[in-house]
Structures are given as structure tokens and as C-alpha cells.
Amino acid sequence: MRVLVLGGDGYLGWPTALHLSDAGYDVAVLDNLARRGYDEELGVDSLVPIADLETRVTAWEQVSGRRLACYVGDLLDAEFVLDTVREFAPGAIVHFAEQRAAPYSMIDRAHAVYTQHNNVIGTLNLLFAIAETDPDIHLVKLGTMGEYGTPDIDIEEGWLEIEHNGRRDRMLYPKRPGSFYHLSKVHDSHNIEFTCRVWSLRATDLNQGVVYGQQTPQTARDERLATRLDYDAVFGTVLNRFVIQAVLGQPLTVYGGGGQTRGLIDIRDTVECIRLAVEHPAARGEFRVFNQMTEAMSVAQIADVVAEAFPGPVHIDHLDNPRVEAPEHYYNVKHTGLVELGLQPHLLGDTLLESLFDIVATHKNRVESEALQPQIRWRAPVDQG
Template sequence: MILGGDGYLGWTLGLAMAHRTDRQVVLVDNFVKRRWEKEAGAKVLVPLESPQRRIAEYERIFGKHNLSFEKVELLDPEAVEHIIAKYRPAVVINAAQQPSAPFSMSSAKNAAATFSNNVAAHLNVLWAIAHLSNATKYIKVGSGGCYMATDTDYVPLGKNDFTFELDGQQHKVLQSFLPMQATDFYHQSKITDFLIDDLCSKMWGLKVITVQQATIFGATIPENHWTEREGLAARFNYDAVFGTVINRFICQMVIGHPLTVYGDGTQKTGLISLTDTAVNFLKFADLDVTPGEHMVVHNYTHRLSISEIAERLANISPSTKINYLTNPREEPTGKLDPQVEVHEAIKAVDSNKDARLREEMANMLEFASRYKDDIDPSIILPEVKWLAAEKKA
């Protein structure tokens, strides 16, 4: 069962899981992201069909009938209990998140909606699993951005002992996760998600995996890349609210618009392609997790600065220009450059990663070029600022 099955990640995972395995895959969504996109003035690169129409196309192309859809409001605990009781899934992947830091910082209403969607709905799912299907493996999509304001040289996977000095004396913290700090309300909600996962796994003996997800880039996976499979396309946002950095840059490139780097471009982000993300989640679904265990995995392949990303793209097309904008975000400027521990299950994806990055960028450019006439440059530049609005007189 994949929650958020209408989304960029959720649909992609469902398509890959259904096509590449013999599992029965149920997609679950309430379509709230479509409403948020309209409110934010966002647009998608490729017309987004309903899940039902995409599933019918999947069945036509691949001749399989193991993918289905249920409309469910995760904020309704009774509805969540009903869907869990109906299927009692072996695995639940929760990708039903409000995924945008700018959206969460745009208004009090949207900040609250972010916490409601990401935290309250998450709790409803955990309660339902605990009471109805505690053999279910629960995989929660977290965020590598939970560590963005923590100035450290290493991000471990599990709990560790830490020492610190205060007033000339050494002190210890035993068996704790690395402290997490956010710079926006979206990532703060993900920190809360993470801590809830840890609490519920121990309290109720659940099998929980938190995937601290890096920024995803890419438009397609092999199942939906070709023109004749446009009906299987995933949501692809390129706007300043819901579009991730490489996806925005690619769309700017194909219309001849300068790449817009926020600030000096030295801020770094973890990255992983949509293709690699799908491969890794299939592995996560097969991991052995014991009752009461909270397993953490960091899903990323690269860690690059925004300027490095822009420069790599500019190397593909030398006519591309790079513009530096005043940074609308509050982003940390730490002294340390952290190494991130990668789980054993996905270390193989880390090999040959630079060649795959170039290949994925080329695939994205080819794909976005098909729809260049539909790209609206007016929605790419940022309008949401992290500073609170000035007080009204």
C-alpha cells in the first residue's frame, strides 16, 4: 500500500513496484496536492491523468492487473482504519506528505496544513497499523533536510553516544539520534514525523523504517519515459513552490532562461535520481525489520552545492547562463561538511554515480524538451520569503 499514490514519488513507486514484482499494489490518495497546486499557481510539465486512467494505461501496456487505487482521507482515523483493515498490507509506504518548504512558509494557514497533513495523518496510520495490522512493515518517507541546520561532520544512521563540553567539563548523551534542526516548517514537521516513528516502534512493537530522503530529481523511470507511455507520466513540478532544484533548472535550460541560483550557491543538498529512488525503495520493502525496531536509511547518492549543480548543467549546454538571486530562504552556513552514512542495502547504487548523474540529466533535458512550449517561466522565480511579513499598522 502506497499512501500519496497520486504524487510524484508515490505514483512512481507504485508503477515500479507493480511492474517489477508480483506484489498487489494499492495506491491511496485524497488529491489534496492538486488543490494546493492550484492555490499556489503551480503547474505540471505533463498533463496529469487521474490514477484510474493511469492504471488502465498500465494494464494496457504491461498486461498486468496488480495495481489499484483507493481514495482515502488520512486525516479521518475511521477511514484509515477501514483501509488498513480491508487490505492488512504486508508493507505500507507513506509518501503522503506536503513536500514543499516554500509552501509551508507562505502563510499561517499553509504552515498549519503542513503539520496537519504530515503529522496528524501519519499518527492515524500508525494507530491503525498498531491496532489492526501490527505485522505490517511501515516505511515512512522522511527528509535528509532534518539535519540541514545541524553543524556536524558526520550523519550516522542509528543511535550513538555523544559527548559535549560545558564550562570546562565533559558530559555524555547515551544512545541518541543526532540532534536535528530545521530552518522551515516543512522540515520541522519531518523531524516530528521521525520522532513519532521512534516512539511508536518501541511503544507498540511496530516494524518501522524511516527513509531520510534526499532531494529527488528526474521526470521518469524506464516504465514511463518513452513518448508512447505519456499516459503513465508522474506529476512533474517545475515551479518555485513545489519544483525541486534540478527539475526547475532543467525547465529553465530548455526555454533558454538563465539558471536562478539562490544566494551565493554554496549551500549544499543531498541528491538522488527518481530512477535510483525507485530501485532503492524496492529494496527497502524487502528489508528484514524486527518488531519494535526503528530502522533509519539515508536515501541519497550525491551531495552538491547549488552552484555545482548549475555548473554541471551549464557544462552540458555551454550557452546556458547562471544568475544569482537574493536568497529568499533562511539557510544555514555551517563550518562543517558532513559525511552521510549509507545503509548497506543500497551501497551498490552509490557506484558509478557520476556517470548516472550525467545520463539522468541528459534524459531529463530530452524529456523536458518535448514540452518546452508548455513551460510557463512566470512561475519559476521565487515569491515566498522566509522572513515573517511586516506588521500591519
Template sequence: MNNILILGGDGYLGWPTAMHFSELGYDVTVVDNYFRRNACTELDVGMLYPVPTLIERAKIWHEKTGREIKVAIGDLTDPEFARSFFNGRAGYQWAVNEKFSGIPETVIHYAEQPSAPYSLMDYKHANITLSNNLLVTNNLVFALKDFSPETHVVHVGTMGEYGTPNIDIEEGWLEIEHNGKKDTFLFPRQASSLYHTTKIMDTDLFWFGVRMWDLRVTDLMQGPVYGVETDESVIDSRLKTLFNYDEIFGTVLNRFITQAIVGYPLTVYGKGGQTRGYLDIRDTLQCVRKAVENPPSKGKLNIFNQIMETFSVNELAEKVRRIGNRLGYGVEVKQLENPRREAEEHYYNPTYQGLLDLGVEPHYLTDESLEKMFKLVAAYKDNIRKDVIFRGVKW
């Protein structure tokens, strides 16, 4: 049985990924230090519904399916803890079988501070973001180098690494001709937040490890994800992944739907022409699975752009307004002065063919899928706190 280690397994994407691979028959271990939950408590941004602890969820999963997801709680910025999963010293806070699972064949790395506004709240949160994200990645690179260079890492990067250049965005690489000679380089990257800057640096750390020590890495440049339900989460409502609707941790579509339901005008920053690539959470699972099943050879870094379609913020707001009104919510859209420094109208033409070629079948954002999301969020309407929706983090 293939052995998968998921770093950040308590998170929005980590937990659904853990259930997905467990259901497929993999031997899954999840690691997390509750950074995300603690940050939500510190910043007083409640989630839409309470989420059982990682250990409770692993127990529920075991009760319902008979399958085991091993849980290790700890901070991956601690190098000894990070290395324990590769040198046989790992201990688990919960497991049916406490014996070490063995060195993982695949590591899925999600364990980072994932919010642009969080990274720019002030210098303290900037430092937390830089040290957390880079140390976790660097600890992983060195653990692989020292104990297991054969292990395949699937890291989730972000389309935000590319920024919004005035040329077509390729999948990771660009061939350059200069003074009559040609070479291929990482596509030029220019982040619009410190969080995104750490993701660029992650890619650079992995690229270094691939060049120096023949590591095998897939970096998935993902766009903002929306949705909650996956095939495995419907087994028991307590297995649903976390859902934030605040400006710090809520992704834009999840946030807009929540705002529509409580009559809070949809907050479009500036002109609203900011265009990004989006995907359904079920497609994150498909993409990560295809990446796991198609590892690169030693000494190779594969990069795929992980989006299924592109929308401007205005287009998303319009879709949410239309479906919300059809469902009887009087939805308003409000343009706010943009608290961020970013292009509000720009060229955006990314390539995203690689994962489709591997067999991913997209779930597009249809009226039906939006209606389903409205219904899911509306079931928790009484929990929604309007005061956490907008925080006005400026940069």
C-alpha cells in the same frame, strides 16, 4: 503475493513506486486525495505536461501490462478512512478485483505536503502543512497499533531533518557520552523550514510507536530527487510521473534544467554554497525496494540516509550551464539575494553507506543523464510558463 499499500500514490515518487512494485509481482494499492494537484491549481503553478488521473493511470497500466494497481481516493487525515485499510473496510474507486486486498504487509508512506516554500508562504499554508503531515502519520501509527503492529512501514523522511550541522551526519543515530555515561539517541535535528519540522515530528511519532507498541519502521532520510523516467514509465508516455518546475514544488535540478531550456537565468540563492545530497528517481525506487525487502524486527526503527552524492547549488548550476550550452542553449546563472534563512556556506559530511550495503547501485549524475533530462523537458518546451518559475517566498 506480498501486499503493499502506498500512501500518496499519485505523487512524484508514489506513482513510479506503485508501478515498480506492481511489476515485481506485489499486490499494490495506492491511496491519494489529489492534495498535490489541487495545491498546484490553487497556486497556479502548472506542471510540465498534463498527467492523467490516478484512476486513468491505473487503467492504462492494467491495459499495457495486465497487472492491477487498486486505487482508493480519500484523505488520510480522516482517521476512519486511514484505518479502513487495516480493519477490512476499505473500498476502492478502481480495481479489477474489488475484494479487500487484506491487511498490508508493508506500507510505503509518501502522503505529505512536501514543499518547504509552501509551508512558509503564510500561516494558513503553515497550518495546512502541520495538520496534514502530522495527522496522516499519527493516524497511520494508531491504525498499526490497533490492527496490525506486524506491518512494516517504510516512511520517506528527509536529509533536511539534520540541517547542516558542523559535525559529520550519521545515519539516524548518535552515541553520546555525557558525564562518564553513554547512550544512543536520534541524531540531533534542526530543520530550516516548517515542512522539514513536520518530517522531524514524523520520525518522533514513529520512534514513539516503535518504543511503546513494538512497531516496525524504516525511515529513509532522502535528499532532493531528480529525473522522470523509470523502467516502468517508458511503457507508455502517459505513465510518466508528474513534473513541476516552479519554486514551490519543483526540485532544484528539475527546475534548473527547465530554466535553461527557456532562457531563464538559473536562480542561485545567495552564495550558492548550500550543499545537499541528491539522487536519481530510479535510485529512490531501488532504495525503497531494498528497505521493503529488509524489514526491521519488531520494536526497531531503522534509519538510512538516502542520497547518492552531494553537490552545492553552484556545482549543480555549473553542470546545467555546461550541458545546456553544449546543447545550444545560452545558459546564464544569476545570483539572487537569498529569500530564505539558511547557511550559504557550511560544513556538510553525511554518511550514506547503509543502503549501498543492502545492494543499491547508484545512478550518478553524469553528462549523459543530464542530456537525457534536457531532451525530455525540451519536448514540452511550449508548455513552460516563465511566470511560475520564481515566486520569491521569503523566510
């Protein structure tokens, strides 16, 4: 099968492309390289140096003997999207090509508008391209567990059976996201479900938890194949940030009391989840949802795991939470779909955090310490006039 990976130069898109290629799929990557531009805007680079896309593609061919087709362009360019889908003729499209950081979307009006326009319109252009070229293409779309928010009931896998005034129905699980970024993912989900229902497209929406880690078996084969390791308070994941702070001898910065619970997933499980979704496609007209996480922990528990695993003293600090979120909440997520397809999860307690500590130690001189501290707050804009 031919698989087109959108956002194939990114943190998850790149290792996913290699994982699929290594599994025998004919893979193409598409990217507009915007994520590298965010580095320039924010003045913070990936902790692990990453090669340019052309070097990466060449390195993979040298290491594996398999060639990745490469397209550089923007999903906001509808004609480019249509032409690419027609030319490559994929059986599946994996969609990572969105602005992915909640803090980035909350900087100000311009960043909120950019995030929603980029993510929602790009996905709409893709849906039209699929419908116009081959409605049988299976769309595998990366969503986020943040779409759900933190409801005081169990979180089902995308759908909810309800009874109201004596009648029963099945509807999309209610969404209560916590940032303009997460809202953009909700809009995506609704648009994709609509096109599955009305145009008989087929799609799998993967609501993913917080991803941690930097290496997969494929990226570890050559340093030119390395994917990003983001640590800053805008794009960095909480666990990666804690690991870096531990290595630097800095306190682990827990927002608030640390009672906020997050779904977690190892990067190796992320790429395998994508393969499983591609290999077992949704039916025509089906909008299928999997909660792509393997376990849940509070932020305080994550800090404790890192502190216990690190071979040295670790101090934990509690900062004022820059986000608007419940300090503690109920969180029980159903996530059986991918396990039923064959996922064998790596759990954080079983993960060799030592390898991540070693990666960080090798590149610790690249850390901009001030970037670890939160600068963006979830507050309403104030008229300064």
C-alpha cells in the same frame, strides 16, 4: 507481499507503486488528490501532462497485466485509514502522503498550520491503524535530509553515539530543520520512533535528499503512466528548475552564492530504495533510519553540471536568497545503509541529462516563466495594522 503506497498519485508515489508492482508485489495506491489541488491553488501545472488516477491505473493494467487496487481518501480520516488497512491487509506500507514543499509551508500562518496538521496528524492516524490491525506491518516512511539541517559535525544515519560526563548512550541524531515542512517531518520521526519503542512497531525512516528526474523504466512504457515534473519555485527541485531554465535560454537562478550543499538522488534510485527497504524490513520494535541520497553537491556545483551538459550557451545568475540558511556550511553525510542492501546508485555525472533536456524541450510551451522566480521568503510576519 501486499504493499500499500500512500500518496500513490504523487511525483514519487506513482512511480514507486509501478516499480513495486513490476517487481511482483500486490500493490494498492491511496491518495486524497491534494497535490492536484495545489496546482489549482498556485496556478502552475506539471510541465509533463499527467493522466488522472483512474486512467493511470487502467493504463498500467493494459501495459503490464497487473492491477493496482485504488483507494481515494484522506489520512486525516482515521476511520477511513483503519478500514483501508484492514481491508487491504498489507505486509508493508509506503508513506509518501504528505505536503512536501518547504516554500509552501512558509507562505503564511495558514499554510504552516495546514502542513503540520496534515503531515503529523495523518501519520499519527496511520500509526494507530497499524497498531490496531497488525503491528507486524512494516512502515516505510519518506523523511527528508532537511530534518538534520546543516550541523557542523558528520550526519549519521539517524542515530548518534554520544559520551557525556563519562557516560555513553545512543540517541536520535539532533534535528535542526529549516522550514515548517521539515519540522513536520521531525515530528513524524519522533512519533514513529516512540511507537516502535513502546508498541513494538517496525519502521524504516528514509531521509531523502533532493530528487531529480522524471522517468523510470515503468513510467516510460506509456505516456499515460508519466509522473509529474515540477519546476516552479514552490514545488520544483533545484536541478529540474535549472534544466528547464537552460532549455528556455534563461539564466540559471542560484540563490545567494550557491554554497548551500544538498544531498541528491536520481528518481530511479528513489524507487529502488523503497523496494530494498520493503524487501529487507526492520525488526519488530526497530526504528531504522537510512539517509536516502547518493551524492552531495553545492547549488553552484549543480548549476555548473547542468551548464556543462547542456548543448548550448548557459548563463548563471545569483539572486538574493529568499531562505534563511547558512551561505556555506560543512556537510558530510553517512549514507551506506541502502548501498549495503544492494543499491547501485546513478550519479549525476553519469546521468543522461540529455534525456531530461529532451523531455523539457518537448513540453517547453507549458512553462509559466514567472513561476520559476522565488516569491516566498523566510521572513517573520509583520503586523500591517
